[in-house]
Amino acid sequence: MTAVLIDLGDDWGTGRAPEPEPPAGRRGPLRRAAMLACAVLCALTVTAAAPAPPRRLTELARWFQPVAAISAVGSDTFLVNAMDGVAAYGATDGRLRWRIAGGLIDWVQDTGDVVVLGFAQPESTSSQPRLPLADAVAVDRRTGRVLWRTQAYLEQVAGLLVSYAGDPDRPAVEVRDPATFGLRWRVPGARSFALDRWGTGLWELAADGKLVEHDLASGAVRRSARVPLPPGDKVSVVVSRDAVGIAGRRFDADGFERTTDTLWYARADLAPVGGENRWPWVVDCGAGTSCAYPLDRGKPQLIDTATGTPIRPLEDTRHVGSPAGLLLFEAGDEVGSKIRARVEPMRHQERTDVAGWQVLSVTEQVAHVLGRVDQARTATHLAELTADGMRPLGRQPYVLMQCVSVPHALLCTTTGGDVVIWRVGRERA
Known part of the structure; x- marks a missing residue:
């Protein structure tokens, strides 16, 4: 903005005729100094009225280390997996907390204070189907102290570990x-x-044909009932938000396994119910919505998490959730490619303010951080996704590959092989 100075003269308002002005370019030194001071003051006033946005990223640590994977556990710990093992760094200060020797990890199970690392085993040469076992190592999240080791295929459910062993088609289930x-x-x-x-339980179709509900923590039988089974060479139990289903399956002439029929029973009393809007696989898609996927056929849907009401179909779209709404990609594009639009959470309309950005950070299938590389490919513009939309984090002089985030901290890897940890400052109102 340009400051404009209007000189009304020294005798303005006195009633006397003003003195003739000196020729242009011959103003006195005192008047020129006064005009310069006034212009500077006006410029400072304008600048103070519109301060520059504060820097939101503060670098806590940066080092060179080619890594295979990064992840976050809890709200205060980053994990960096390199060829020689796993190291944990504090999200508040960027300092190394602990390190465990090993190789590459297949998975991480976060149960709170205990983190289980699944180190990859050599690929089996057996032709027999087998569960993807890993060398599981449980450590204290804060200290890195090893609590136990085993070979297992595990997943975390409701703060417990569920392990599978034996035949992949009919594994024995153990809760640990x-x-x-x-x-x-x-x-x-x-x-x-x-x-x-949904109900922190486990449903079993027992050998005697009864449908049994167990409490997941104790194994106690909550209830059991004998229900009709659908036709098929084999049957399987599926669970949705408010119903339990039994699906019959049979191999077709081409050798593909198909669902013959699925019979659904209400969760409350196991009375027969219809199969409409029954989704066995539901994942958080941010902003109070979930992505719901059918058993075999039918259209996946974006649904209201609280009520289960369908919002819009998701067929033929790549998508990932975010606090700013569902992010959409062009058909056939991977999630790491450029975003096409987002579904605005309130009215569920598509908005293109995120078009051209790329997802850099996904936590439990919800995207939190976006990046956009500049034309010279020397820097990356970062932004975070919030319930209010996309908020800029600033420009960093690296081309970033992937990131993980926790509240108020961010870890990213660069194309140059660096690992960087930043503190994320709060946005000024």
Whole structure:
């Protein structure tokens, strides 16, 4: 903005005629100094009225280390996996907390204070199907102290560890304590089972044909009932938000396994119910919505998390959730490619303010950080996704590859092989 100075003269308002002005370019030194001071004051006033946005990223640590994977556990710890093992760094100060020797990890299970690392095993040369076992190592998240080791295929559900062993088609199920790996209970020889993430339970179709609901923590039987089964060469239990289903499956003439029929029973009383809007796989898609996927056929849907009401179909779109709404990609594009639009959370309309950006950070299938590389490919513009939309984080002099985030901290890797940790400052109102 340009400051404009209007000189009304020294005798303005006195009633006397003003003195003739000196020729242009011959103003006195005192008047020129006064005009310069006034212009500077006006410029400072304008600048103070519109301060530059504060820097939101403060670099805590940066080092060179080619890495294979990065992840976040809890709200205060970053994990960096390199060829020689896993190292943990504090998100508040960027300092190394602990390190465990090993190789590459296949998975990380975060149960709170206990983190289980699944180190990859050599690929099996057996032609027999087998579970993807890993060398599991449980450590204290804060200190890195090793709590136990085992070979297992594990997943974390409701703060517990569920392990699978034996035949991949009919594995034995064991529920174990994360701190000690002590066995809580097991289901041997079940025809089929399904974890109930809505009701923190496990449904089993027992060998005698009864449908049994177990409490996940204790294994106690909550209820059991004999229900009709659908036709098929084999049957399996599936669980949705408010119903439990039994799906019949059969191989077709081409050798592909198909669902013949699925019978659904209400969760409350196991009375038969219809199959409309039954989604066995539901994942958080941010902003109070979930992405719901059908058992075999049918259209995936974006649904309201609280009510289960469908919002819009998701067929033929690549998508990932975010606090700013569902992010959409062009058909056939991967999630790491450029974003096409986002579904605005309130009215569920598409907005293109994120078009051209790329997802850099995904936590539990919800994107939090976006990046956009400049034309010279020497820097990356960063932004975070919030309930209010996309908020800029600033420009960093690196081309970033991937990031992980926790509240108020961010870790990224660069194309040059660096690892960088930043503190994320709060946005000024």
